Amino acid sequence: MKKIFLLPICLIFSLSSTQIVLAEEDDFDVDQADSLDFEAFHKPKNQGIKLWEQKPSQNTYDKATNANPNTKSAATKRSNNSGKRFVARSQYSSGQASVSINALYQQMLENCPNGWDKKKEWAENDGQQLYLYASFDCR
Amino acid sequence: MKRKLLPLLIAGVTASGFAAADVTVYGKANLSLNSNDMEGVTDTDDNYTLNSNASRFGIKGGYSLGKDTDLVAIFKMEYEVGVDDGDVKGSELSQRNIYGGIQGNFGTLIAGKHDTPTKLAQGKVDRFNDLKLGDIKNVLEGENRESNTIMYTTPKMNGFSATIAIMPGEETGDDSNDGIADHRSAMVQYKTGDLRLALSNDSDVDGADLTRAVAEYKIGDLKLGALVQQAEDSEDSDIEQDGYVVSAEYKLAANWKLKAQYASSEDEDGSTTTAETTQMAIGVDRKLGKKAKAYAYYAQVEDDVTDLEDSTFAIGLEVKF
Numbered sequence: 001m002k003k004i005f006l007l008p009i010c011l012i013f014s015l016s017s018t019q020i021v022l023a024e025e026d027d028f029d030v031d032q033a034d035s036l037d038f039e040a041f042h043k044p045k046n047q048g049i050k051l052w053e054q055k056p057s058q059n060t061y062d063k064a065t066n067a068n069p070n071t072k073s074a075a076t077k078r079s080n081n082s083g084k085r086f087v088a089r090s091q092y093s094s095g096q097a098s099v100s101i102n103a104l105y106q107q108m109l110e111n112c113p114n115g116w117d118k119k120k121e122w123a124e125n126d127g128q129q130l131y132l133y134a135s136f137d138c139r
Numbered sequence: 140m141k142r143k144l145l146p147l148l149i150a151g152v153t154a155s156g157f158a159a160a161d162v163t164v165y166g167k168a169n170l171s172l173n174s175n176d177m178e179g180v181t182d183t184d185d186n187y188t189l190n191s192n193a194s195r196f197g198i199k200g201g202y203s204l205g206k207d208t209d210l211v212a213i214f215k216m217e218y219e220v221g222v223d224d225g226d227v228k229g230s231e232l233s234q235r236n237i238y239g240g241i242q243g244n245f246g247t248l249i250a251g252k253h254d255t256p257t258k259l260a261q262g263k264v265d266r267f268n269d270l271k272l273g274d275i276k277n278v279l280e281g282e283n284r285e286s287n288t289i290m291y292t293t294p295k296m297n298g299f300s301a302t303i304a305i306m307p308g309e310e311t312g313d314d315s316n317d318g319i320a321d322h323r324s325a326m327v328q329y330k331t332g333d334l335r336l337a338l339s340n341d342s343d344v345d346g347a348d349l350t351r352a353v354a355e356y357k358i359g360d361l362k363l364g365a366l367v368q369q370a371e372d373s374e375d376s377d378i379e380q381d382g383y384v385v386s387a388e389y390k391l392a393a394n395w396k397l398k399a400q401y402a403s404s405e406d407e408d409g410s411t412t413t414a415e416t417t418q419m420a421i422g423v424d425r426k427l428g429k430k431a432k433a434y435a436y437y438a439q440v441e442d443d444v445t446d447l448e449d450s451t452f453a454i455g456l457e458v459k460f
Contacts, residue, residue: 029163029165029197029199030165030197033215033217033236038247039294042199044161
């Protein structure tokens with residue numbers, strides 16, 4: 001063995017004398033990537049760097065009754081919503097954009113009194129009526 | 140990761156109209172400082188080298204195809220990075236396993252560029268995988284990553300699972316490989332408790348027909364592995380290679396592992412032995428937390444026909460993310 005290796009070897013292998021609790025090697029995506037267990041590989045894990053993670057969302061409106069979102073928006077469980085995702089909806093009529101948008105923001109405010117991050121806005125026609133939607137995460 | 144990627148990915152997700160799963164970046168940097176003494180089996184250098192040992196990053200993800208189905212569209216794109224000098228086979232990045240596919244109760248169907256089932260049948264028998272002179276590819280045929288692969292893996296059933304891959308030849312003209320399954324690789328695996336058994340077969344993959352059998356067993360802190368295989372040229376059955384690998388890994392303490400491996404192969408053309416290669420490797424791993432380890436190893440590859448021997452001693456560091 002050449003002498004030049006002795007110093008780094010000593011340094012690396014004496015970095016810590018404490019015992020470290022370790023995860024099994026196979027728990028990592030990078031290890032499972034080289035296997036045919038696609039099921040395990042594609043199972044979400046608490047490691048790796050998440051670029052995008054879908055959070056379960058909760059509608060602030062009642063689609064079944066098609067009630068007025070201005071009055072139907074979730075009136076309960078407005079506290080402790082931090083981190084939760086909601087989808088708000090309001091009817092859209094020509095020339096009434098500001099009314100519809102205000103209705104969406106009213107729902108955001110009611111569900112996220114501490115503020116929110118708006119994730120997406122879209123419009124959808126249910127065959128009779130055009131609706132504006134917004135998904136948002138409570139701060 | 141460039142900032143532009145995130146909005147692009149989000150746009151891709153939201154455009155689907157279905158609930159999204161997640162997109163994850165993973166990978167590792169694996170670097171070693173090697174002291175090489177090469178006589179010509181694999182190289183002729185007698186020097187020190189800083190090596191990037193298949194350092195890589197990958198992006199994987201999946202999207203549910205709807206509330207009323209268990210089907211998930213999946214993808215993976217993995218690239219090798221030359222952490223030592225920025226060069227991987229003449230490029231900044233080199234493709235590793237890359238695919239798109241569908242996953243559900245029926246199993247997993249993917250298409251892309253991927254390691255063959257035979258290559259992955261070895262599991263963890265190759266304890267010096269990706270390391271200079273330590274990887275079993277220095278001794279054995281069958282370590283192939285093939286383009287244009289369509290691969291199906293069954294769900295696990297009472298410990299059994301199977302994978303079959305086909306690769307169109309994509310040639311044209313008379314007597315050419317122009318079919319849908321000109322090249323094939325398949326594997327059957329049984330796993331229960333601490334035992335794993337696998338049997339695989341290649342047909343005209345990288346010019347070889349090959350059968351590989353693998354066994355792995357864990358007894359307490361000791362892991363054992365064995366692999367035997369027979370290969371022959373797809374077009375000339377006189378050209379053959381027989382080989383085997385045995386390996387062991389022992390957990391000395393919570394953070395220490397000792398590893399050893401021996402492999403051998405014999406190449407023949409008719410009754411003439413054209414190469415007789417043996418590999419020996421020993422090493423030690425020292426965990427440095429959950430996602431990093433330091434290691435040292437010594438490996439040598441010897442050709443008994445020419446009596447030449449290559450060897451390397453290295454210290455290295457691996458960091459996962």
